Amino acid sequence: MTRCAAIETADLTFGYRRGVTVIDGLTQAIRGGEVTAITGRSGSGKSTLLYLLAGMLTPWSGSVVFDGSDLAKMDDHARSRLRAETFGFVFQDAALDPRRSVLDAVLEPTLYASQPSAKARDRALALLDLMGVDVPPESRPGEISGGQAQRVGVARALLLDPQVIFADEPTGNLDNASSEAVLGALTAAAEGGCTVIIATHDDRVVSRSTGRITVA
């Protein structure tokens, strides 16, 4: 069981180009152990906010506080450690290495968290089973469907029992069955104490989330 981790932003401001603000003075508290949806129209900055909360972007001003620490004040190495050991990621397009096996993809977080992959192997296989990925673990991403690939991506995010899972449009390209599988797994993770933050424009995701941030 993971512990509930809250994230707070204060006067968060960011843009990719000077003078063009994408997130402007956002102050928000994200409760731990909930599924929080970041919504907004296309190009409004949903993914940008997600990456700011994950410490992958450095805000122009304001703060992102996780577990009492301001991510903006951490150096790159410390933020990388945080992502490796505390956060999980689900990308929009699964982002699996086409040359590595499905099992390798699920085990990838162990590389950066300095955990032995041998121990995590059983859990990886169990997660693949739980996510309904019924293909041999040696299969390459090119041999599975997009829905299965996204489920593999979710399994990868869940592998190390992260405190927070960030998901960027996880159901964007999926059929209903795959969307349900992905959402079910993320919801179950939140019920287990994990904070799940999803950037989405999918109403199904919004309807199942307990928290919501709308970016203009």
Next chain:
Amino acid sequence: MKPRTLFREAWATAVAARGFSWFFGLIVLAAVVVVELLAGQAEAQRQEVAAVFSRAEYRTAEVIDGQGLGVIPWDTVQRARQISAVTSAWAASAAFEVHGTAIPERGVVSARQFTGDWKDLPISLTTGRFPAGPNEALVDEATAATLGVDPSGGAVMSPDGREWALVGTFVPLHGRAPSMVIVPATADTQVRSISFTVSRLSQLDSTASLVVSLTDATSPAVLTVDRSMDARRLDSAVSGTVAEFGLTIVVTTMATSAVVLTLLSAMMVHTRRQEFGRRRALGATRSDVLALVLLHGTIIVAIAGLLGLTVGAAVNWLQFGVMPSPALLGATLSTAVCGSAIAQIPAALIAGYRDPVRILRTP
């Protein structure tokens, strides 16, 4: 990432990215083979040059009392012979004229009196024997023909009426060997020169100085040291030119390979940018990504380099009969590994410092 994990992941990546690994490896292999073959060829040429200049002709010098001061005692030749670098030594008088006694009108030729061990002389006896007394002489085959003398019974005579019976013919072994007519020295003969041969060309200058110091000359300037003056200089020049040429080709090959590897690495990083973005998002540090790129290439270079060295050594042995020195092999491999690592640094920095968010959001 832990070093072991890093190495395993780099190896797994090298295996997974077979196309790039093969291409990268083949370039390194080709560069190492070319470098080694050039080095082998240069070494073979250097050995060939060294063999030429190690001939006795180039290892022989003559200390000459050109002014006829009589400052070279006869026993100098024995003392010179005791110098460890000297393999043979002989002393000679000034040249004087002789003519054949049978047909004097055939002309005159030069003769010199010699002392020292006859077997030390760089000549090959073709008929007869060495002189056993002061009135016997040897004549080289060409001179015998010129004079029309018969070594089995002929004789030569000096203008002052002194006569030497010819007891054998010889051929000089090289350009600095005695020629024409040679006769034994007598007690009243004034030594004009001492010739000596050393075991190595590099010993010639120092040995010449030693031999000069054995004479009664009050100043080394009164004696002349005659030798193949350019031999050593030419040897160094030729060896230097060969080495310079080889080095130029090697550096050019290495530099070209480095440029190709730099571009190839940059292409590799560009085609794998999504992978590096994903790795960074999942927690890889910049240094992890940087090390992964460098280690990936270094593993390939090390394997390809070792293979290249083996192939190069085998071809060198078969083609030139030369086995490159372990130092050269080690230097080639080290240079290849270090050079390729340096060549990959720009690509590794690009991979490590690219903004992962931009990469992940760019299709």
